[in-house]
Amino acid sequence: MVADAIYSCLPDPKEISPVETAPDPEDYQFLAVGFWVDKGTADQKAREYMTKIRNKKIGVFGTLGAYPDSDHANTVRERVRELLKENDIMDLFLCQGKVDPELVKMMAETMKDDPHHSMTPERRARLKEAEKHPDEDDLKNAQKVFEQIMVSLNN
Ligand SMILES: Cc1cc2nc3c(=O)[nH]c(=O)nc-3n(C[C@H](O)[C@H](O)[C@H](O)COP(=O)(O)O)c2cc1C
Incomplete structure (x- = not known):
């Protein structure tokens, strides 16, 4: 749901795919990378894909059971930032997911x-x-974050 909401607000040309069939990140100028939180970090499939991403401008989003303003969520943010540290992370959006x-x-x-x-x-x-969750507000907030990223990319 969050990926679809973000996708719908990004400009063309664009593509969306599940992590299992995600294309080579090298071929893209900007990547929106999503995950669900499993044992305090991004899920394994997302982590594996993240290791292939280097020197890219990226926006990151994820869902978790914990509250997004919790210490646990901040630990997740730190771990995901570490996984993607060779990139320019423009923002990282988290919301709860059932x-x-x-x-x-x-x-x-x-x-x-x-x-x-x-x-x-x-x-x-x-x-x-x-x-x-994710509810309508989460989806709108995710879109706002990525619309803002698009503004920064164009400046
Ligand atoms: C095996 C498993 C481990 C999980 N571990 C965590 C966790 O460590 N921290 C957390 O906040 N949520 C955790 N969750 C909750 C998931 O992050 C939440 O259900 C997920 O964001 C829903 O995403 P999905 O609907 O795309 O699967 C876990 C869920 C499962 C099923």
């Missing part, structure tokens, strides 16, 4: 004695909020 209900159920059962992952009221509230 977490697979099966995973939530499994975590609640298997991690109930783990202080970091047990189902606290705070955690339940965060997951409930994540269920509503």
